[in-house]
Amino acid sequence: MRAEDTSTRGLAQNTLDTILAELTDGNRRFASGQPLRADCSPQRRLSLLHCQRPLAAVLACSDSRVGPEMILDQSLGQLFVVRVAGNVVDDIVLGSLEYAVEHLAVPLVVVMGHSGCGAVTAA
Numbered sequence: 001m002r003a004e005d006t007s008t009r010g011l012a013q014n015t016l017d018t019i020l021a022e023l024t025d026g027n028r029r030f031a032s033g034q035p036l037r038a039d040c041s042p043q044r045r046l047s048l049l050h051c052q053r054p055l056a057a058v059l060a061c062s063d064s065r066v067g068p069e070m071i072l073d074q075s076l077g078q079l080f081v082v083r084v085a086g087n088v089v090d091d092i093v094l095g096s097l098e099y100a101v102e103h104l105a106v107p108l109v110v111v112m113g114h115s116g117c118g119a120v121t122a123a
Helices: 003-008 015-033 042-046 091-103 118-122
Strands: 056-060 079-083 109-112
Touching: 056 091, 079 091, 091 109
Parallel strands: 056 079, 056 109
Antiparallel strands: none
């Protein structure tokens, strides 16, 4: 999504900065070994049953060692995650991200890569 597209949705830059800061702070907590406890309670799951309003969409590698929710220290419902080996965007991946932006009103899309990606090496 281009920057001018987000401004037409009425989102202030400080809102996007706040979301990005929350994700960055979550990553710092994870990296320091002090993540908050993710809320996976039955009550939280029930609250997400009919509606989701994630803070961000994340395109990440399908690497099994750790998921974006853990790396960014976010609870259920806070991220709309699309995972594919090597972070390759095809029509299906793009459609999933477009769904998050258009139908779930996700204001921020994050592309998260990692070092030592086996899919990138294999390609």
